[in-house]
Amino acid sequence: MADKPAKVMICRHSGVTRITHWLNVLAVSLLLMSGLQIFNAHPALYWGAASTFAEPWVSMKKVEVGGEPRGITTVGDLRFDTTGLFGWSGAEGAREQRGFPAWATIPSYRSLADGRRWHFFFAWLFVINGLVYWLWGLARGHIAKDLLPSRAQLRPGHILHEIVTHARLRFPKGEPARSYNVIQKLTYLLVIVVLLPLMVATGLSMSPGFNATLPGLIDLFGGRQSARTIHFLAATGIVLFVAVHLVLVVVSGFWNNMRSMITGRYAIEATGADGDRA
Template identity: 45%
Template sequence: MSTESLNAPASSSTPMVGSKSRKVVYRHPLPIRIMHWVNVLALTLMFLSGLQIFNAHPRLYWGNRSDEGTAIFALDARHDAAGKLQGVTRIGKHAFTTTGVLGVSSGGDGSPQVRGFPSWLTVPGPQWLAMGRRWHFFFAWVFVLNGLCYVSYAMATRHLQRDLWPTRSDWRGIGRSIVDHLRFKHPHGEEAMRYNILQRLAYLVVVFIFGAGIVLMGLAMSPRMDAVLSPMVEAVGGRQSARTIHFIIAWGFVAFVLIHLFEVLITGVFNQLRGMITGYYVIHVRPADVQPPEPPSGPAPAEDRPHG
């Protein structure tokens, strides 16, 4: 799930407000808003505590083994020619100096400290693996239960079928949707109340691929669950492979959230936040789209009839 993204556009709306073409609609029902903010909290603390856990062994492997020198990704530290600590990020055979952020960053006293991710990016503390695991597992269960509630609600209210599942018309318009997004062209008025094909696909991927995948990979690399889920562990290449996939999906969530926040910024922060907090959202209808009231049926009054 995402932030504003996974919520069904409501069809009900209030009458026109004032003389301008400003329309207030009730867009996000209360259950959706609650699940949205629970998800924001759970995902944030899962990610930050997960980075703290990763710092205990800042390397990724593929397969079942974690032999020294076989990592496909690593955050290391080394001394340069002058004897100063350097942070190094290794991806495959390529190495990049990342001092100050990855591998080596400032400690509490300002001195260089060897750690994968910096302390400001980890919770609940700079070096506390056991408590980091407790935080991570607790909010993982919050995330799972909240996700199950969302999927159940989406199916019961037909939000999934009506608002997220792409139609044939959506597929035919995928080219136009891509061009509009690249040009930062967004729908307005009533059209803004319907998700386009790229939004629908993004939300389905986040819920059913990222969401389900990160939970299953988390279970697959668990010491007590890998035996129960051994067919799945073997299918992904091994326990270390499951850890690597778990890490990649976590950053996939980060990429989705960053794109989502960017879209919120360019489409109206206040309006989007109001919609996700109160449920009410404002759209602007062009004057040409506002239809004048139809004349009453039947013969015109005597004073309005033509004379002569």
């Protein structure tokens, strides 16, 4: 039987990257759950400056159907029965009218005020943590070196090849595993350059205090309700990113990936590169 390829340990993630990553995990998780608590105060979304209560483009509510309460979620012209999960949530016999279920929100009980307190506290942690990451990344060249794709990587043929390779769950080994591929780079840039800043900007635009300081920001997003909708959509995009990210962490080598994000050490197949033999 053939011997397994020798392994070497490389330093894949710096201490600052690892610390800010885990602080982001904490902050984003609690921002999401407290945000759902805030959303539950009025579980509907609109476009424009004002709420047109009769015409939400997304809503979660309890509706009587044949004399029986049902949770109905609407998205545009589509209607879904989401009883037990959205709109009319909870276990059979203990259901209540609320957008997202109690287990998905912080706090689990109904409290808009407490939801806002949790949200604002972790929003500051998120912003400060993000600034630390950006300033350190720019100063040390991490953003330019590790996250910006090269011209060769941006060739359509190369991108298509990486998409097909990812779809087949084939992951780089040896030297290519030392750095991010173009799909990873573009995805991370989308999140940290577009989605996360968009969440911060739309969140600030919904703050009455910030509106007094910079009133033009809310107009940039088309009004308060449009800002709220964009905030929700950006959060949804982050949830989808996290879901795909976790799946890929598991299928590409859970323990190796976790070790690299905790200790910085990542095992790759030896190809003559420098490193500590595993």
